[in-house]
Amino acid sequence: MPLVVIQPSYGNPAARRHWKDTLDIPVDFTTDPRADLLTPDQRKQLNEFHPSGAARFWGATSAQDKQMERLSPGDIVLFTGKNHVRGIGEIGVLFRNAPFANSMWSADPKKGSWHNVYSLLSFIPVQIHYQEIWALPGFNTGDNFMGLRILNAEKAATILDGLGIESQVDTEHDRNLHEPVARALRTHTDIVDGEALHTPTTQYALKERELVVHRTEALLLQEYTQSLGIEQPKRLRTPAGITDLHLPSPDGSEVVEAKRDSTRRFVREALAQLLDYASHTPGPATRLTALFPTRPTDQGLALLHRYGIDCVYRTHPLTFERAAAPEKTRTGMMLFWQQGQPG
Incomplete structure (x- = not known):
């Protein structure tokens, strides 16, 4: 799973x-004098990841040298400011080069050059208020995400899932798991066991692409919670x-799952x-x-x-209608829902 950087x-x-x-x-990195500031290896990597000869870039000062050494191509960056995530990108090439930066x-007057340079394989502008992140498990209300921060594995998984970010690394990994099974079925050969399928032996090359961020469910949920008068959804x-939403009550709790479409698949x-x-x-x-x-x-x-x-569905802006399951059915199914429940 990729790392996630705030x-x-x-x-x-x-x-x-x-x-x-x-x-x-995008910045053209192939023209003089900028191209002459790159080492041959840096130029080679940039050309491999960005064959168009241009890329979007960001950087960090020497204060972040150790943090930047932890990052790799395919890691996810949330670009933040003014109480919002304002852009999401996937890291391409990473290198240290003060003249190029x-x-x-x-250069910053106090911290110096932004010499930890990284390109972006993909980048999409967004407007995601910090409140959406605060609502996720493990995050704190009022956290303004000051300073570069690399999330731990649990929080990284939570934020990718919670914000609907489809990373290229995970997409390619899923494809690598599916391909051996499909190949075996096409050729009528043995299917390797589960452990073998989960061994990341297949190599793949990351490439420039459109970043996929599923926002429809989040926007639908925002409007629904607003219609209920809920200021801090959890x-x-x-x-x-x-x-997607957890609504505690004195006699139990309600769980809401939002979907971006109402077709049978969803x-x-x-x-x-x-x-x-x-x-x-x-x-x-x-x-x-189901919303x-x-x-x-x-x-x-x-x-x-x-x-x-x-079933709850939108009828007009800020207006939703509930098609409730028959009370007798819901009551009868509750024992089935709650099998194996904690406590």
Whole structure:
């Protein structure tokens, strides 16, 4: 799994100038005199990762030398400032080169050159308020993410899942797991065992691509919680994953799973996830709710109701309608939901 870096990058005028110069637009690294400032190896790596001859760049001063040495191609960077994540990128080439850095950014008067340079394989501007991160398990309300920070493995997984970030490393790893099975089935040969499939022996080359950040569910959930008057929504980490919304109540709790579409595929995904979350929900879980941007088909509603799951869907801006499962069915299914529940 890739590392995740919190990178302050927009909080002061100098940072915003850097943003404008090397994140808003790609930088040509092949023309004189900038190309002459690169070592042959640095030039070779940049050409391999960015065959167009241009890339977006960011950097860090010597105060972050040890932190930067931990990073690798494919790691995820959240560029932050003014209470928002303002951009998300995947690291390409990393190197240390003060003259090249100084050709892009003026050295800091106190900290010196931004000589820890890294290119970005992908970059997408976003507007994600810190409140979305604070709602995730393990993060603290009011944390303004001061200073470069590399998240631990648990928090990295939480933020990638919670913000809907699809990393290239994970995508390629999944593909590497699937390909041996598909090849064996096509050729009618033996399928290797699970342990072998999980050994990352297949190599692949990272490449420039459009970064995938799934925001529809988050925006839908924001509007739904706003309609309920919830100022600080909370999510729950379970062994089955992170819930989209957890609403405790005196007699139990409600778990909400949001989906970006209401077609049968997403209805079935919501059903499976809610049933998985339910057995791990403290409280216990007394209501499971699937949230959609539009009303599912009658067949989709019937499928959810068969398992006692409510459906909530958007009808107008800030207006949602609940199609509740029959009370008798929901009550009867609660014992099934709660099997194996903690406590």
